[in-house]
Amino acid sequence: xxxxxxxxxxxxEHAGHHELGFVRTYIFSTDHKMIARQFLFMGLFMMILGGxxxxxxxxxxAWPETAVPGLGGILKETGGILEPSTYNMAFTMxxxxxxxxxxxxxxxxxxxxxxxxxxxxxRDMAFPLLNMLSFWVTFCAGLIMLSGFFVEGGxxxxxxxSYAPLSAVPSYTGVNWGQNIxxxxxxxxxxxxxxxxxxxxxxxxxxxxxxxxxxxMPLVIWSLFITAILLLxxxxxxxxxxxxxxxxxxxxxxxxxPAGGGEPLLWQHLFWYFGHPEVYILILPAMGIASEIxxxxxxxxxxxxxxxxxxxxxxxxxxxxxxxxHMFVSGMSPALGMAxxxxxxxxxxxxxxxxxxxxxxxxxxxxxxxxxxxNALAFVSMFVIGGLSGxxxxxxxxxxxxxxTYFIVAHIHYVVFGGSIFGAFxxxxxxxxxxxxxxTNTALGHLHFWPTFVFFNLTFFPMHIIGVGxxxxxxxxxxxxxxxxxxxxxxxxxxxxALALGISQIPFVINFFWSxxxxxxxxxxxxxxxxxxxxxxxxxxxxxWGATLPTVYRGPYEYxxxxxxxxxxxxxTPPVGAAGARRH
Amino acid sequence: MxxxxxxxxxxxxxxxxxxLFHLIYYITGVTFILVFVxxxxxxxxxxxxxxxxxxxxxxxxTLEIVWTVVPALILVILTLLSVPAWSKIKMTMPDTDFxxxxxxxxxxxxxxxxxxxxxxxxxxxxxxxxxxxxxxNKVVRVILKSQDVIHSFFVPNFRMKQDxxxxxxxxxxxxxxxxxxxxxxxxELCGFGHSGMRGWIYVHTPDEYGKWAAENLTAAxxxxxxKPEDSKKEGKAKK
Numbered sequence: 001x002x003x004x005x006x007x008x009x010x011x012x013e014h015a016g017h018h019e020l021g022f023v024r025t026y027i028f029s030t031d032h033k034m035i036a037r038q039f040l041f042m043g044l045f046m047m048i049l050g051g052x053x054x055x056x057x058x059x060x061x062a063w064p065e066t067a068v069p070g071l072g073g074i075l076k077e078t079g080g081i082l083e084p085s086t087y088n089m090a091f092t093m094x095x096x097x098x099x100x101x102x103x104x105x106x107x108x109x110x111x112x113x114x115x116x117x118x119x120x121x122x123r124d125m126a127f128p129l130l131n132m133l134s135f136w137v138t139f140c141a142g143l144i145m146l147s148g149f150f151v152e153g154g155x156x157x158x159x160x161x162s163y164a165p166l167s168a169v170p171s172y173t174g175v176n177w178g179q180n181i182x183x184x185x186x187x188x189x190x191x192x193x194x195x196x197x198x199x200x201x202x203x204x205x206x207x208x209x210x211x212x213x214x215x216x217m218p219l220v221i222w223s224l225f226i227t228a229i230l231l232l233x234x235x236x237x238x239x240x241x242x243x244x245x246x247x248x249x250x251x252x253x254x255x256x257x258p259a260g261g262g263e264p265l266l267w268q269h270l271f272w273y274f275g276h277p278e279v280y281i282l283i284l285p286a287m288g289i290a291s292e293i294x295x296x297x298x299x300x301x302x303x304x305x306x307x308x309x310x311x312x313x314x315x316x317x318x319x320x321x322x323x324x325x326h327m328f329v330s331g332m333s334p335a336l337g338m339a340x341x342x343x344x345x346x347x348x349x350x351x352x353x354x355x356x357x358x359x360x361x362x363x364x365x366x367x368x369x370x371x372x373x374x375n376a377l378a379f380v381s382m383f384v385i386g387g388l389s390g391x392x393x394x395x396x397x398x399x400x401x402x403x404x405t406y407f408i409v410a411h412i413h414y415v416v417f418g419g420s421i422f423g424a425f426x427x428x429x430x431x432x433x434x435x436x437x438x439x440t441n442t443a444l445g446h447l448h449f450w451p452t453f454v455f456f457n458l459t460f461f462p463m464h465i466i467g468v469g470x471x472x473x474x475x476x477x478x479x480x481x482x483x484x485x486x487x488x489x490x491x492x493x494x495x496x497x498a499l500a501l502g503i504s505q506i507p508f509v510i511n512f513f514w515s516x517x518x519x520x521x522x523x524x525x526x527x528x529x530x531x532x533x534x535x536x537x538x539x540x541x542x543x544x545w546g547a548t549l550p551t552v553y554r555g556p557y558e559y560x561x562x563x564x565x566x567x568x569x570x571x572x573t574p575p576v577g578a579a580g581a582r583r584h
Numbered sequence: 585m586x587x588x589x590x591x592x593x594x595x596x597x598x599x600x601x602x603x604l605f606h607l608i609y610y611i612t613g614v615t616f617i618l619v620f621v622x623x624x625x626x627x628x629x630x631x632x633x634x635x636x637x638x639x640x641x642x643x644x645x646t647l648e649i650v651w652t653v654v655p656a657l658i659l660v661i662l663t664l665l666s667v668p669a670w671s672k673i674k675m676t677m678p679d680t681d682f683x684x685x686x687x688x689x690x691x692x693x694x695x696x697x698x699x700x701x702x703x704x705x706x707x708x709x710x711x712x713x714x715x716x717x718x719x720x721n722k723v724v725r726v727i728l729k730s731q732d733v734i735h736s737f738f739v740p741n742f743r744m745k746q747d748x749x750x751x752x753x754x755x756x757x758x759x760x761x762x763x764x765x766x767x768x769x770x771x772e773l774c775g776f777g778h779s780g781m782r783g784w785i786y787v788h789t790p791d792e793y794g795k796w797a798a799e800n801l802t803a804a805x806x807x808x809x810x811k812p813e814d815s816k817k818e819g820k821a822k823k
Contacts (some may be wrong), residue, residue: 085776128822159773165750166733172690172775258751264734265749298630304643307652329736331749334674341666345659352655353648355619360647362626362638369631377627384619388612395608395662397601397669401743403734468589470740472771476779483591483740483767560638567638 020542028136030128031542035135037435040428042142044512046101053094055502059089062495063270064264064477066105077572084476085174086159091474093149095160096182099282099526100189103141103416105241106424107285108193108231112200114435118533119218119573121209121550123543130195131255137192139183148181156182159474161275164256164267169250189238192233200228209532211552215309216571218531218556219302222309230277230284233320234370238274241267267326268346276323280315282416283383286423287354288310293430294361294401296529297373299567301557302351303360307463311357318347328399337396344394355380366560366567370527371445375426378453382418386411389464404474407467413460425449433526437539438519444511449502458497462490466541528568531556536574591740594762594787600669606669607665611658637775677757680723684716688728688748689736691777693768710801714783717800719793720763728754736772739785747772760787 020029029035049435059068060082067080075086082090113131125131148155155178158167170176184559186292204225208217217225245267247253254260291343295302323331324340358380367373389411393399404491426446432440469487470477477489478484524532532552535545548574558569592603596672630636685696685704695716699708704727718724728737730748737756738745746756760766770781788796 038704083776084779088773088776089776128612132635157776161732163773164771166775169733170713172733174776262751264751274683298638299632300638301640301642303641306646307648308641329745330734330747331752331754334670337674338667338670343664345663348659349652349656351651356651358644359619359622359626359646360643362623362630364628364635364641365630366632366638367630381620381623384616388616391612391659391662392605394659395598395604395666397666397673398605398608400673400745401601401740403745404738427628458631465589470591471770472738474773474778477768480780481767481769487589557642560640575795 014475023157028132030124032117032125032128032131033435033540033544035131036110036112036114038433039105039113042139043104043106043424046097046105046142046458048099050094050102050188051502053090055096055498056082056088056090058495058498060090060476061478062492064479082476085157087223087476088159088173088474089154089175089178092156092159092162094144096156097184098416099278100116101145101188103282103420103424104193104367105138107289107420107427108224108227108281109135111220111285111289111424111427112196112228113432114431115218115220115454115533116200116203116224117207118434118536118540118544119221120204120205120207120212121532121546121552122203125199127199133197134192134195134199138189138194141189141192144181144188145185146393148185149228150236151177151181154178161271162245162266162267163357164245164248164270165258166260168245168256170249179294180246183242183249187239187246190235190242191262193235194239195236196215197228197231200224201232204228209233209549209552212571213552216304216552216555218288219291219305219308220285222283223291223312226312227284228279230319234274234277234281234284237270241274243269243493244270249555253508265327266329268332269323270325270331272326273320274325275352277316277319277416282317282420283423286379286420286426287383288526289423289427289430291354291356292377292424292531293372293376294358294380295557295559296430297318297364297370297376298361298525299368300361301559301561302357302367303363303558304357305555308357311353312463314350315347318343318350322347323477325394325399328396329403339395341394342481345391348387348391348394351383355384355387359498370429371440371442371449372426372527374446374449374453375422375429378449379419379422379426381436382414382422386414386418389414391450402467404472405467406463406471406473410460410463410467413463417456417460419472425452429524429535430435430510430527432515433522434533434536434538434540436516436519438515439522439526440515440519441511443532444507444514446468447510448504448507452508455497455501455504459494459501462494463565464495466490466494469552502567525570528566530568530570532560532571535570593741593743594766595739595742595744595763596759596761597673598632598654600672601743604666604669608662611662613788622700623637629660633769634641640740641782674756677725677755678723678759680725680757682718682722683725683727684718685727685729686716686737686748688730688732688737688770688774690732690775691770691781693737693770693781701799715786716770717786717788717796718760718766718784719790720760720787721755722790723759726756726758728756734772735770735774735781737768739766741766744783745771760785763787763792 056068065081072080073269153176157173157175166172244255248255253274254262256262256264291308322343325344328337354484466487471484522538532550535550552571553575556571677687685695695712697710699710701708715741728748735748740760764787766782766785768785774801800822
C-alpha cells in the first residue's frame with residue numbers, strides 16, 4: 001500500500017501486502033510482469049491485423065484485381081477490389097505493424113519485461129515508473145498508427161522503408177496525412193523503446209541477485225541485454241530520421257528532396273543504419289529464447305555457452321557496419337559496396353557458430369518434444385534457411401540480380417517469421433505457466449504448431465523460386481509482366497498456403513484464451529528448469545519472491561549434472577554435498 | 585538444374601553473376617542438407633526414451649574452432665570471388681561510343697539518343713518512351729537519371745539492376761549477346777503506378793540496328809518527329 005512505485009523493490013517486507021486498486025494493478029501498473037502481459041496482448045492483437053493485411057496482399061497477387069472476400073464493406077467504391085494505392089498501403093502497413101508493433105512488443109517488450117527481473121533475480125525493473133511509461137508511450141504509438149487508416153488519402157504507402165523522395169513529397173504517392181501519421185507514430189514508438197532499453201540495461205547491470213555473475217546469466221538475458229543496447233543506439237537514428245522526413249513533408253525542409261538541395265540517399269543511410277541493427281533486435285531475443293529452451297528439453301547443458309554469448313556480442317558490434325548491403329544498387333559508391341560485402345560475410349560467421357552450437361546441444365541429448373521445444377526447433381531450422389539465403393545477397397554481383405525481388409521477401413520472412421515468430425511462439429508456450437499460472441493445452445499446441453510449420457514453408461519457400469524467376473517485390477500485379485506470367489501458378493499456391501497459415505493460428509487463439517481461464521494450474525517448475533524464474537510462484541506475486549531473494553551458485557544449464565541425483569540442478573540450489581538442501 | 589527458373593541470360597557479365605549464383609546455391613544447398621540430416625538424425629537418435637540419459641558436456645573447443653574457421657574460410661573465398669565481378673560490373677566503364685540517357689519518371693522510362701552529333705542537349709536528340717534499341721555485342725553506356733522519385737533500372741535477362749536517383753547521374757553499362765526483345769521493369773517502389781512501369785529493350789543485329797537508326801535517329805527523322813520548334817527547350821526542361 002505504502003510502496004511507491006519507484007522504490008517498490010526496496011520494501012521487501014511489504015511483499016504480499018499490496019492492495020493496489022484495479023487501475024494500478026491492471027492498467028497503470030508498474031509491475032514488470034503486468035507490463036509484460038500488456039505488451040503481449042498488444043502484440044498479439046496487432047498480429048491479427050498485420051496478418052490480415054498480408055492475406056489481402058496475397059489475395060491480390062494470386063488473383064489480381066478480383067474482389068477480396070470481406071473487403072466489400074470497407075472498399076465500397078471498388079466493391080472489394082484493391083486499387084494499386086490501396087495495395088501499396090496494405091503491404092506498407094503489414095510490414096510496419098509486424099515489425100514495430102508485433103515482434104518488438106512481444107519479444108523485446110513482453111519477454112524482455114517478464115524475463116529480465118525474474119531471471120536475474122530482481123524484484124522489478126530498475127525504474128518501474130519509466131517501465132510503465134514505456135508501455136503506454138508504445139501503446140499511444142500503436143493507436144496513432146491505427147488512426148492512419150481513417151484519414152483521407154489513406155495510410156502510408158511508400159513501403160515500410162519509406163524511401164525518400166517518394167515518402168517526402170505528398171504528391172508522389174497521393175498520401176498526405178497517412179505518411180505524417182506514420183512518422184509521428186514511429187517517433188513516439190522510438191521514445192517508448194528508448195525508455196524500455198535504458199531500463200533493461202540498468203536492471204541487468206545493477207540488479208542481479210547475489211552470485212549472478214555476467215557469465216552465469218541465462219542466454220536469453222544476454223540476448224535481451226544486447227538487444228537493449230542495440231535499441232538504445234539504433235532507434236534514435238530512426239527517430240531522428242522520421243522527424244526529418246516529417247519536417248520535409250510539413251515544414252518545407254529539404255533533407256531528402258533533391259529539388260531543395262537534399263539527398264535521397266541520406267534517408268537510406270539513416271534508415272538502414274537503424275534498419276540493420278533492427279533486424280538483430282528482432283532476431284537476437286529469439287536466439288536467446290531458443291538457447292534457453294533447447295537445454296531444458298534436451299536435459300543437457302547448452303553447447304558452448306561462452307561462444308553463444310560472445311557470438312551475440314560479435315553480431316551486435318558487426319550489425320553497425322553491415323547496413324550498406326541493403327544499398328548495393330542504390331547509387332552508393334560501389335567501392336563502399338565492396339567494403340560492406342566483407343563485413344556482411346563476416347557477420348555470417350557468428351550466426352554459423354550459433355547454429356552449430358544448437359546442433360551440438362542436441363547431440364547426445366534426451367530430447368523431449370514438448371510444444372515449446374517444437375517451436376524452438378522450428379526456429380533453429382528456419383533460421384538456418386534464412387541465414388543461408390542471406391549469403392546470396394552478401395555476394396554483391398548476385399545481389400544485383402536478386403535485390404528487390406521475392407528472393408529478398410522469402411529471406412526476410414524466413415528470418416522474421418521463421419525466426420522471430422517461431423521464437424515468440426516458443427517463448428509463449430514455455431513461459432505461459434509462469435506468466436499466467438496455468439498450463440497451455442498440449443493437443444491444441446500441436447494442432448497449432450504442425451500446420452503452422454508446414455504452411456509457413458509452403459508459403460515462403462516458393463517465394464525463393466519466383467524471386468529467382470525475377471518477380472519484383474511490391475508489384476501490384478505480376479500478370480502485367482510477360483516474363484513473370486509463366487510462374488503465376490506459384491503465386492496461387494503461395495496464397496492458398498498463406499490462407500491456410502492464417503487459419504492455422506486459430507488453435508493458438510483458442511488455446512491462449514482457454515488456458516488463460518481454464519488451463520490446468522501450473523506447478524512451480526513445470527519443465528524442471530534451472531533458471532531463477534521457476535523458483536518464484538506461478539504466477540509470481542508483486543516483487544516476485546518472498547522475504548529473501550534467491551542466491552545463485554552456478555550457471556543456468558546444469559542439466560544431467562553428476563552433482564545432482566535428478567537431471568536438473570537449479571541455479572539457486574546450494575552446492576552442499578547432498579542434493580537434499582533444495583529450497584523452493 | 586536451376587536453369588528453369590533463372591530467366592535466360594543474354595549479357596556478358598550475366599554469366600559471371602549466374603556462375604556465382606550457382607556456386608552459392610551449391611554451397612548453401614550442401615550445407616542445408618548436412619545441417620538438416622544431422623539435425624533429423626539427432627532428433628531421432630536422441631529422443632527421450634526410458635532409460636536414456638543425456639550426455640553432460642559443456643562443449644568441445646576443437647569442434648567449435650573447426651566450425652568457426654571452416655565457414656569463415658568459405659565466406660572469405662566467396663568474397664574474393666565476388667570482388668572481381670562486382671568491380672567489373674559497377675566500378676569499371678568499358679570504352680564505347682554508344683551512349684544513351686535514361687531519365688526515369690513516374691511511371692515511364694524516357695530514353696534519349698544523342699542523335700548524329702553525338703551530344704546530349706542538342707536539337708537532334710531523340711527521346712523514346714519505354715523502349716530502347718541497341719545493337720548486339722556492343723557495349724552500351726547508360727546515363728541514368730530520375731526526375732521525381734527513386735526508380736530502379738532492372739533488366740532480368742541482362743542481370744542488370746541500378747537505382748535511378750533524382751539529383752544524380754549514374755553511369756552504367758551492359759553488353760547484350762543475343763538479339764531479341766527484353767522486358768525492362770522498374771524494380772523500386774515508385775508510387776501507385778509502380779507496377780506496370782515497364783519498357784522493352786530491343787537488341788538488334790548490327791544490320792537491323794543500322795536500319796532502325798537510319799529510320800528513327802537521323803537528323804531528318806528527328807526534325808520530322810520533333811514537336812514544333814521548341815524540342816530543345818523541352819529537352820532542357822526535362823532536366
